[in-house]
Amino acid sequence: EAQYRLGWSYAMGVGVEQDYQQELAWYRKAAEQGHAEAQFNLGRIYTLGQGVAPDNQQAVAWYRKAAEQGHAAAQVNLGWMYNQGQGVVQDHQQAVAWYRKAAEQGTAAAQFFLGLMYHQGQGVAQDHQQAVAWYRKAAEQGYAAAQFRLGGMYEIGLGVGQDYKQALAWYRKAAEQGDDEAQRALGLMYATGDGVAQDYQQAYAWASSAVANGGNADTVKLRDLIAKKLTPNALAQAQALGGEYFKKYRPRN
Numbered sequence: 001e002a003q004y005r006l007g008w009s010y011a012m013g014v015g016v017e018q019d020y021q022q023e024l025a026w027y028r029k030a031a032e033q034g035h036a037e038a039q040f041n042l043g044r045i046y047t048l049g050q051g052v053a054p055d056n057q058q059a060v061a062w063y064r065k066a067a068e069q070g071h072a073a074a075q076v077n078l079g080w081m082y083n084q085g086q087g088v089v090q091d092h093q094q095a096v097a098w099y100r101k102a103a104e105q106g107t108a109a110a111q112f113f114l115g116l117m118y119h120q121g122q123g124v125a126q127d128h129q130q131a132v133a134w135y136r137k138a139a140e141q142g143y144a145a146a147q148f149r150l151g152g153m154y155e156i157g158l159g160v161g162q163d164y165k166q167a168l169a170w171y172r173k174a175a176e177q178g179d180d181e182a183q184r185a186l187g188l189m190y191a192t193g194d195g196v197a198q199d200y201q202q203a204y205a206w207a208s209s210a211v212a213n214g215g216n217a218d219t220v221k222l223r224d225l226i227a228k229k230l231t232p233n234a235l236a237q238a239q240a241l242g243g244e245y246f247k248k249y250r251p252r253n
Contacts, residue, residue, distance in 0.1 A: 003026050003027075003029040003030035003033070003035070003038070004026070004027065004030040004035050004037060004038045006026045007022075007023050007024075007025075007026030007027035007029075007030060007038060007041070008023075008041075010022040010023040010026060011023040011027075011041075020045075020050050020051025020052075021051050023045070023050075023051060024042070024045055024050075024051045024052055027041050027042045027045065028042060031062060031065070034065075034069075036065075036066045036069040036070075036071040036074070037066070037071070039062045039063075039065045039066035039069075039071070039074065040062070040063065040066040040071050040073055040074040040077075042062040043058075043059045043060070043061075043062035043063040043066065043074065044059070044077070046058040046059035046062065047059040047077070055087075056081065056086045056087025056088075057087045057088070058087075059077075059081065059086075059087055060078065060081050060086075060087035060088045063077045063078040063081065064078055067098060067101070070101075070105075072101075072102040072105045072106075072107045072110065073102070073107070075098045075099070075101045075102035075105075075107075075110065076098070076099065076102045076107060076109050076110045076113070078098045079094075079095045079096070079097075079098035079099040079102070079110065079113060080095070080113070082094040082095040082098065083095035083113070083117075083122075083123075091123075092117070092122040092123030092124075093123040093124070094123075095113075095117065095122075095123050096114065096117050096122075096123035096124050099113045099114040099117065100114055103134065103137070106137075106141075108137075108138040108141040108142070108143040108146070109138070109143065111134045111135075111137040111138035111141075111143070111146065112134070112135065112138040112143050112145055112146040114134045115130075115131045115132070115133075115134030115135040115137075115138065115146065115149065116131070116149070118130040118131040118134060119131035119135075119149070127159075128153070128158045128159030128160075129159045129160070130159075131149075131153070131158075131159055132150065132153050132158075132159035132160045134146075135149045135150040135153065136150055139170060139173070142173075142177070144173075144174040144177040144178070144179040144182065144251075144252075145174070145179065147170045147171075147173045147174035147177075147179070147182065148170070148171065148174040148179050148181050148182040148185065150170045151166075151167045151168070151169075151170035151171040151174065151182065151185060152167070152185070154166040154167035155167035155171075155185070155189075155194075163195075164189070164194045164195025164196075165195045165196075167185075167189070167194075167195055168186070168189055168194075168195040168196050171185045171186040171189065172186055175206065175209075175249060176249050177249070177251070177252055178213055178249050178250040178251035178252060179213075179251070180209075180210040180211075180213040180214050180215045180219065181210070181215075183206045183207070183209050183210035183213060183215070183245075183249070184207060184210040184215055184218075184219045184222060186206045187202075187203045187204070187205070187206035187207035187210060187222065187223075187226070188203070188207075188222060190202040190203035190206065191203035191207075191222075191226055191229075200226055200229045200230055200234070200238070201230065201234055201237060201238040201241065202238075202241075203226045204223060204226045204227060204230060204235070204238035204239070204241075204242060205238050205239075205241035205242040205244075205245050206242070206245065207219060207222050207223035207226055207242075208223050208238070208239065208242030208243075208245070208246070209242050209245035209246045209249060210223075211223055212242070212246040213246065213249075213250065213251065
């Protein structure tokens, strides 16, 4: 534990000068004695190449050691490495297995990724109801990507009864966390009047915020199409509102 704490101190520059080489050395000492958090952090260091050359195989090895001790974040990362085929042969079934272990511990990211695997039918039989169930668990913990996906399932009625009001509610939760895809979706619902009174100013404001938060070319196109529905005065008001949304609803990470 003392070795782990010393590694953490060097990583954060607390009480000592920040030094990634020393961080690596002390985390390794703790990891080799079976300290799960140190093993996880060592895996992250190898993933990021922080103070050491990036090495996905080493990252996988250390994530596995921590994951086998029940370390949820390591289980998520190991699942991700299997899913992407980084540092290990791509294996969607192994990805699902590790995501599930972390998801059952209540880890929102794992619940989201497990939902995605069920949604896409990767490593597991496609099951939209299971996808909805896992998205919901993550969404209820405030995981923005899951809130967006759950909104999408409600909007098209996939794995759950179609419900525009529920779609709108979940899109809004994600949009207010700065998720640009959710902001775009929310803007589109205001434009079409699905689940909410049609409001082109709100539609423009959300689409504009989505663009500012990194939205793609389709989002830019949507914003510009909505702009054509507004008078110059209404457009100016919508642009001001979009600026407020962008300042208020930024990504949290």
